[in-house]
Amino acid sequence: MANLTFFKEHRILPLESGPPVRIGVVDMPDPEILSHLQVLYQSPIECVPLAPGVVEEGLERAARALLSGESDLDLGMDPEELSKLEQEVTDERSDLDVTVQAPVIRMVNSLIADALGRRASDIHFEPGEDEVTVRFRVDGILHPIRTYTRSLHPAVVSRVKIMARLDIAEKILPQDGRINLRNVGREIDVRVSVVPTAHGERVVLRLLDKGTLLSLSQLGLSQAHQDRLAEMLRRPNGILLLTGPTGSGKSTTLYSFLQTLNDPATNIITLEDPVEYKLDGISQIEIKPRIGFTFATGLRSILRQDPDTISVGEIRDAETADLAVHAALTGHRVLSTLHTNDSIGAVARLMDLGIQPFLIASALTGVVAQRLVRKLCRCAGRSPAPDSLYSVFPDARGVVSEVGVPLGCDACLKTGYHGRTGVFEILTVSPALQNEIVKGYDEGRFRQVALSEGYQPLRANAIEKIAAGETTIEEILKIL
Numbered sequence: 412m413a414n415l416t417f418f419k420e421h422r423i424l425p426l427e428s429g430p431p432v433r434i435g436v437v438d439m440p441d442p443e444i445l446s447h448l449q450v451l452y453q454s455p456i457e458c459v460p461l462a463p464g465v466v467e468e469g470l471e472r473a474a475r476a477l478l479s480g481e482s483d484l485d486l487g488m489d490p491e492e493l494s495k496l497e498q499e500v501t502d503e504r505s506d507l508d509v510t511v512q513a514p515v516i517r518m519v520n521s522l523i524a525d526a527l528g529r530r531a532s533d534i535h536f537e538p539g540e541d542e543v544t545v546r547f548r549v550d551g552i553l554h555p556i557r558t559y560t561r562s563l564h565p566a567v568v569s570r571v572k573i574m575a576r577l578d579i580a581e582k583i584l585p586q587d588g589r590i591n592l593r594n595v596g597r598e599i600d601v602r603v604s605v606v607p608t609a610h611g612e613r614v615v616l617r618l619l620d621k622g623t624l625l626s627l628s629q630l631g632l633s634q635a636h637q638d639r640l641a642e643m644l645r646r647p648n649g650i651l652l653l654t655g656p657t658g659s660g661k662s663t664t665l666y667s668f669l670q671t672l673n674d675p676a677t678n679i680i681t682l683e684d685p686v687e688y689k690l691d692g693i694s695q696i697e698i699k700p701r702i703g704f705t706f707a708t709g710l711r712s713i714l715r716q717d718p719d720t721i722s723v724g725e726i727r728d729a730e731t732a733d734l735a736v737h738a739a740l741t742g743h744r745v746l747s748t749l750h751t752n753d754s755i756g757a758v759a760r761l762m763d764l765g766i767q768p769f770l771i772a773s774a775l776t777g778v779v780a781q782r783l784v785r786k787l788c789r790c791a792g793r794s795p796a797p798d799s800l801y802s803v804f805p806d807a808r809g810v811v812s813e814v815g816v817p818l819g820c821d822a823c824l825k826t827g828y829h830g831r832t833g834v835f836e837i838l839t840v841s842p843a844l845q846n847e848i849v850k851g852y853d854e855g856r857f858r859q860v861a862l863s864e865g866y867q868p869l870r871a872n873a874i875e876k877i878a879a880g881e882t883t884i885e886e887i888l889k890i891l
Contacts, residue, residue, distance in 0.1 A: 424461065424469040426528040427521075430454035433528055435461035435469065457821045459528055460789075460829075465622070468597070515566045519574075523592070523616070525556070527599065529824065532618060536571075538564055538611035550785045550831050551658070554824060561611060568605065568612045575603040583607055590616075597622050602685070621688050625667050630660075631832030633875065639837050640779070644671055647719075649776035650739040652726075654751040659890075660783045660833055661748045662687060665722060668746055669693060672720055681722040682709040698724070710734045714743075723747040732764040739774040753869065754778035754838035755858055758848060768852055772845040778838045780869060782890035784882045785828035790820040793880065800877070800884055807874045815880040832881055834890060836869045 418424065421444055424435035432454045439458060440448075448456050522545060526534050531547035542558045559567075572579045575588030590601035602617040627637055643651055651668070653661045666688055672679060673692050680694045684706070689695065696713070698704050706723055707730040713721060714734075725748045726732045739745045751760050757778040761771050793813045801808045817827020838844075841864055847857045858866075873887045 419470050422463065422466050424466045426459060427525055431457040433457045433459055433525075435459050435466055435528070437461065437463045437466055460822055465597075515563075515570045519567060519570050522556075523601070523618070526616075526618060527620070530830070534616040534618070536564070536567065536614040538608060538613060540610055543567075543611075549824065550826075550828055551783060552785075552826070564611050568614055571603060571614055571616070572605065575601075577603070577605065582612060600688070602687075619687050624670065624688055625663060627667055627671055630664060630667055630835075631876075631881075632835060633872070636835055636837050636872075639777075639839055640668075641671075643777045643839065644668060644744075646744065646776055648739055648742045648744055650735060650745040650747065650774050651776045652757050652778045653746075653748045654754060654757050654778060654780045655748075655782060656750065658783070659781055660831075661781065662724075664779065664781060664833070665724075665746060665748065666690070669720075669722060672744075677719040678717055679720040679722070680713045680716055680718045681724075682706050682713065683722075683724045706731045707734055710738065714738060718743060720744040720746065725749070726764070729765045732761060732766055736761075736766055736770050736774045739776075740770065751780070754780040754836050755854060755861065757838075758852060758857065759854060762852065768848050772840070772848040775840045777840055780836045780838075782834045782869065783831045784834055784873075784876070784886040784890060785826075786830045786832045786881055787815040787817060787883065788820060788823035788827055788829035790818045790823065791827060791880070792816040792818050797884075803884070803888070804870065804874055804877075806871070807877065810874055811878040813880070814877060815883055817883060828886075832876070834869055834873050834876060834887070836867060836872060838866055839864075 421440060422437040423440065423444075425432070426435050427433040432448065434448070434456060436458045437460075445456050445458075522534060526547050529547055529549055531549050532551075533548040535544075535546040535548070535553065537544045537546065538561060540561075542560055543564045544558050545556045546553045547556050548554075569579045571577075571590075572586070572588070574590045574592075575586075577586045577588045585604070585606040587605075588603040590603060592599050592601065597620060600619040600621070602619065604615045604617075606613050627640060632640065643649075653664055655661050669679060669681065669690060673690065675692065678694075679692070680696065682696050682698055684698045684700075686695045686697045694716075696709055698706055698709050706725065706727065710721070710723060710731060711734065721735075721738055721743050723731065723735055723745065726735055735745050735747055749757050749760055751757050755778075757780075758771060758775070761775070762768065792815070794816050796807070796811045796814050800811060800814065804811075819825040819827045823829040838861060840848075843860055843864065844857065847853075847860055870891055873891060876882050877884060877887060
């Protein structure tokens with residue numbers, strides 16, 4: 412094993428014992444360093460790009476662990492150990508006994524650590540007729556990682572249930588829970604969902620790393636969009652809405668807004684379903700619809716808590732919409748989300764929920780519509796823009812001359828993509844647009860006025876990202 416000084420000198424953080432051995436790096440190591448590590452570990456080396464702070468924090472953690480014996484997520488289960496463990500466990504054994512407990516703990520910890528190392532957002536344990544498949548969702552795409560025999564699965568599920576403080580004897584009803592763990596010095600929240608299937612219990616872990624929360628400048632917004640959003644967030648009252656389908660990144664953007672507004676001089680209260688990331692200095696409330704504690708009932712209560720900013724996870728019904736709009740009209744800054752195809756559709760949606768046009772015109776500050784696309788990895792190539800681009804996006808002619816081409820490397824799991832970015836459109840409700848809402852809303856006319864004032868639809872921002880080499884035509888076509 413190379414010593415800690417070597418890793419600090421070259422800013423390398425060991426992640427997984429492999430094979431292949433996975434290491435976190437700030438900059439790609441010299442070939443001589445990689446060769447040295449390959450000889451040392453007798454294994455191929457896979458490099459994962461990490462932020463300097465993550466590597467430094469992880470190495471400091473390792474140094475403290477050497478002195479104190481403090482343990483972190485154990486990464487050490489190789490394929491031979493897994494095979495041996497599978498042979499030891501039978502289908503009839505549902506509990507963790509003394510001989511199986513430690514290896515199963517190591518296996519589950521190893522999978523979670525591997526998922527974090529690969530930037531996965533979710534881990535899926537999917538039982539089939541003969542074996543269980545483990546898949547990681549990375550950048551929105553599920554990737555098969557490994558399989559193990561069904562005989563081992565009851566022990567794995569029991570381990571996850573113990574970590575999440577669930578009932579290990581309950582195998583008929585679905586269960587939800589939460590795990591708090593630590594990995595290379597970072598606190599990780601894990602949301603757990605267990606549901607029964609024909610072949611056994613299916614488990615999904617949602618990994619929530621507070622360290623991955625993004626600022627406004629990291630969302631993929633253009634400078635013009637950042638400036639418009641900053642101006643809207645500075646307004647002390649009014650409602651700012653985020654729209655888009657499930658999985659479009661609305662929650663991430665909403666947390667970014669909250670971090671931007673978070674200040675000791677303000678009182679921010681959120682209503683969430685559920686609370687995903689815990690933010691210092693903000694009062695976060697988790698609604699519980701099963702017992703009648705909904706967004707609407709919660710909103711009534713927090714209006715008596717002297718809030719400056721109110722965040723409502725989603726406007727789902729007429730009652731919540733009415734309360735949110737009236738809160739905005741009575742001097743509060745309100746943030747929330749809606750399910751509409753674009754930002755202009757939010758006006759019609761609020762009307763559908765029974766809000767009078769004059770109230771919408773007075774309360775609505777702006778609307779942000781967004782989608783998520785995968786970003787090209789650093790290994791991407793470039794090629795001349797194909798004619799098919801201009802047939803799909805005629806307005807790209809003269810704007811896009813070259814496009815990015817996904818190639819694939821170890822850092823991007825051979826996909827050609829690494830990370831995701833947002834595609835945005837931002838509607839600022841100006842006096843002219845307020846007048847269009849009040850005098851008799853017509854979406855076509857409203858859109859023309861917005862365009863005349865500089866509104867750009869999603870496809871315009873999408874073309875900009877293709878031109879900049881951030882993403883590909885194929886990714887854009889998935890969202891438009």
